[in-house]
Amino acid sequence: SQKIEQNSEALNIQEGKTATLTCNYTNYSPAYLQWYRQDPGRGPVFLLLIRENEKEKRKERLKVTFDTTLKQSLFHITASQPADSATYLCALISGGYNKLIFGAGTRLAVHP
Amino acid sequence: DADVTQTPRNRITKTGKRIMLECSQTKGHDRMYWYRQDPGLGLRLIYYSFDVKDINKGEISDGYSVSRQAQAKFSLSLESAIPNQTALYFCATSDLTGETRKETQYFGPGTRLLVL
Numbered sequence: 001s002q003k004i005e006q007n008s009e010a011l012n013i014q015e016g017k018t019a020t021l022t023c024n025y026t027n028y029s030p031a032y033l034q035w036y037r038q039d040p041g042r043g044p045v046f047l048l049l050i051r052e053n054e055k056e057k058r059k060e061r062l063k064v065t066f067d068t069t070l071k072q073s074l075f076h077i078t079a080s081q082p083a084d085s086a087t088y089l090c091a092l093i094s095g096g097y098n099k100l101i102f103g104a105g106t107r108l109a110v111h112p
Numbered sequence: 113d114a115d116v117t118q119t120p121r122n123r124i125t126k127t128g129k130r131i132m133l134e135c136s137q138t139k140g141h142d143r144m145y146w147y148r149q150d151p152g153l154g155l156r157l158i159y160y161s162f163d164v165k166d167i168n169k170g171e172i173s174d175g176y177s178v179s180r181q182a183q184a185k186f187s188l189s190l191e192s193a194i195p196n197q198t199a200l201y202f203c204a205t206s207d208l209t210g211e212t213r214k215e216t217q218y219f220g221p222g223t224r225l226l227v228l
Contacts, residue, residue: 008152034216043116043202043219044155089154093215099145099170100215104154 002027006090006103014111019077021106023090026071028101030092033066033073038087038105047088048075080110115139116220118203124226125193133188133223135203143206144186145217146170146178148199155202161186193227200224 005024013019023033032051036044050057050066050073057064063076077084087105116137125131135144146158147170157170159178167178175197177189190197201224204217 004154041222041224043204043222044217045219046216049216099157099160100217102147102155104152 002101004028004090004092004101004103006088006106008104008106010107010109012109012111013080015081017080019080019084019108019110021075021088021108023073023075023103024071025092028071028092029068033064033090033092034100035062035064035073035075036089036091036102038089044089077108080108082110082112084108085110116203116205116218118201118220118223120223121221122224124228126228127192127194129193131190131193131225133190133201133203133225135186135188135220137184137203137205137218137220139205139207139218140183141205141207141218142183144180145204145206146176146186146188147202147204148172148197149202149222150199158188158201190225190227193225195227198225198227 003026034049035047037047038044048064050064061078065074087107089102089105091100091102093100119134142163145160147155149155156172158176159170161167161180164180179187200222202222203220206215206217
C-alpha cells in the first residue's frame with residue numbers, strides 16, 4: 001500500500017543545533033515533494049518544494065534533500081531557534097495525480 | 113493566511129444535526145480543497161474542486177457533501193453529523209502557476225468541530 005511516514009515522536013533539540021526531520025514514502029513515484037510548517041491551531045504554511053530531479057534545495061536556514069532511490073526526503077533547519085518549534089509536514093504529488101498526499105507530521109521543539 | 117478564511121472557527125453540534133462549514137478565498141485560485149486533520153493521521157482529503165463546475169471526491173468523502181458556489185467560495189456540509197466527525201477541518205486553495213505544476217497549497221485557519 002502507499003504510505004508516507006514521518007517520525008511520530010517529537011524531536012527535541014537545543015537552540016543553535018541543526019534539526020533533521022525525515023519523510024519516507026513507499027509505492028509512490030512523486031514528481032516533487034513539499035514541506036509545510038504548522039503551528040498549533042493554525043493551517044499549514046508552505047516552506048519548500050523539491051523536484052524529483054533535484055538532490056537538494058535551500059532557503060535561508062532551511063535545506064531539503066530528496067533521494068528517490070531511498071524514497072526519502074530530509075528536512076534540515078540549521079542554527080535552530082525556539083521560534084522554529086512547530087509541526088512539520090511533508091507532502092508529495094505523484095505523477096498522474098493532481099492532489100497532495102500529506103504525512104502526519106513531526107513536532108519539533110527547540111529549547112533555549 | 114488571511115487570503116483564505118473559514119467560518120465558523122469553532123463549532124459544537126449534536127449527533128444528527130446538519131451543519132455547514134464555509135470557506136472563502138481572495139487569492140483568485142481555481143482549485144479548492146477540504147481536508148480534515150486528526151491526531152496522528154495527518155491531513156486527509158475530503159473533497160476537491162478544480163473549478164466551479166468540477167467537484168471530486170477525496171479519500172474520505174462519505175458523510176460529507178460540498179458546494180462550489182463561486183470561484184471564491186467552497187462550502188462543506190455534514191448532512192447528519194456523527195461523533196467520529198469531530199476533527200479540525202481545513203480549506204485550502206492552489207493554482208497551477210509559474211513554470212511548473214507546483215500545487216503549492218494555501219490553507220485557511222481551520223474550523224474546530226466537536227460532535228456530541
